[in-house]
Amino acid sequence: MAMPLLRKPFRFKRQSRLHRMSRFEKAVVVLLVLFSAFMLLPLVYIFNHALKPYEELFIYPPTIWARSPSLQNFVELFNITSDSVIPVTRYIFNSLTVAVLSVITVTGVSALCAYPLSKHKFPGYKLVFATIMLTLLFAPETVTIPRYLVVSNLGIMNTYWGHILPMVAVPVGVFLMKQFIDQIPNELLESARLDGAREFTVFLRIVVPVILPAVATIGIISFQTAWGNVETSNLFMQDEQMKTFPFFISSLTSNMANNVARQGAAAAAALFMFIPNLIIFLVFQSKVIATMAHSGIK
């Protein structure tokens, strides 16, 4: 009985999957591969740009690939500030501190806000949730002045709080977490309460682990926002020591617009800005994709 099976020609799994596709599907696959290659272009460009020596940066027509890659731009980036009071590492340290702290506070605050909204249904919870959603409607520019007044009156100008506090309220985060917590069966929480857990233990030991994909997503979003944020440095930090790395980069390029000098350093800095985002996304991408599939949010 096993003989007919043996006669079947051997094929690789992938190859056989390709064989099963119709001509239209194959065309779609080819098209999608081309598109994704096209989407990759900026990334390739950033990488190569940072590695191009001066003479290549201004070549016309511009090239994608660096012909003779060198690390000269990075050396320049770290040398620029060698004669100034504040070294570039200070900006990087500020940025990392702000990014890490805001990831922790944003995810923490969003989850702590979403949990009672979803599971405790206190009087007026609908109004609270609607208000939070309403804030999505405001463009960031419209709240700049009130935000400045709040930060200034709190007296947290030129502190890390000034960087973090304006970033903490993330309505999308609350919304996403609430959607996830809604799906947790009440019995799970009740059973933990019967086991003797206090409310905070239920939250920390049961709710948070179950909604980890949402936590990861919010973590990435808040990291990217905080890492690329120039606004707080611009508005609330008069002290140069407290400004962040993206601000430093923008000063590199914008203060010297149309200037040939330091373009190499700017290219290196752009790569520097981009790499943490890439790493974080690659590490957490599976969770993020699970979240997108789960909640229909992009």
Place this chain on the structure above:
Amino acid sequence: MGRIVLKHVEKRYGKDKQYAVKDFNLEIEDGEFLVMVGGSGCGKSTTLRMIAGLEDITSGELYIGDKLVNHLPPKDRDIAMVFQNYALYPNMNIYENIAFGLRLRKEPKHEIDLSVKSTSRTLEIEQFLDRKPRQLSGGQRQRVALGRAIVRKPSVFLMDEPLSNLDAKLRVQMRTEIIRLHKQLGVTTVYVTHDQVEAMTMGNRIVVMKDGVIQQVDSPRLIYSNPRNMFVASFIGTPPINFIDGKVVETDGGKLQLQTQRSYLAIPDAHAELLRKHGKVNRRVVLGIRCEYAHAEPEMADRHPRSQMTGTLKVAELMGADMYLYVDIGADTPFVVRTTSGFDCREDEKITVTLDMSKALYFDKDTTASLMYE
């Protein structure tokens, strides 16, 4: 002490204060296995959740042991609960699931380990301890949920339809398992189900509920043989009890008969006395008779004279050893007769049904209350 006392316990919901549970009075003895049964929305789960402390009590008093626990949080009531959907913590492995309650109580590590191991041995889930709940089948998950309840050695177990999510075969198996556990541990257990077979087989006593009101509290045997009202009679037993409308009339000889649409059924003296006491002579009553006391075999006619009805056989349902005959006797619902599978009959043919009138029950037509109680 696992004694539970409910005194005038009530639960009302919403703006219009509708009753979910109304004037619930019950004493559950230490070590008893009490089953609460009823249709969906009858308040049985709400009552259980009030005992657990997951639901507020609108009015009344609830005692566990000798302590008034109305305002005690769930964790201080010394109870454990098993849910229909198991409610295992998906992020923890089985060991941690079982140990969670003990860890929160800050018990020493080696004692936790000992308890978890011995509990998992009792429930035969030792080999799964390092797995996650999603890697287990429904039956295994339910065992873990039981383990999580047992390991804390509470004075009361509460079970909310724990077997509803299992397939029929597994349900029977777990049923005996739970009975065995109860015998072994002797812990007071309150078990909620909508399945009357579970209720009959598991409970020391059964509470039948409807619309938030207790209909009857009794042993399974009494609930089946002497229900308090028509709801209890029809809810317990498969196929459901047969009801026949009729008028109690007196014959010339001073005997009582039930005059139904098609025939006269002789009422035995013992029942006649009760009916006279209730003043039901020349009144309409409802006769209830279970299918095993109705016979289709012709030889039964001699044994129970003057208690025959004729009808048309509509459907014959073969159940293996038994066969259920659905007979049209001119009422709205068919009359069900249980017979042996060898019984020879054809559908749409006339059939004579003999009733064992000594086993009949009588109900008040207006109040639906049983007339079998004095």
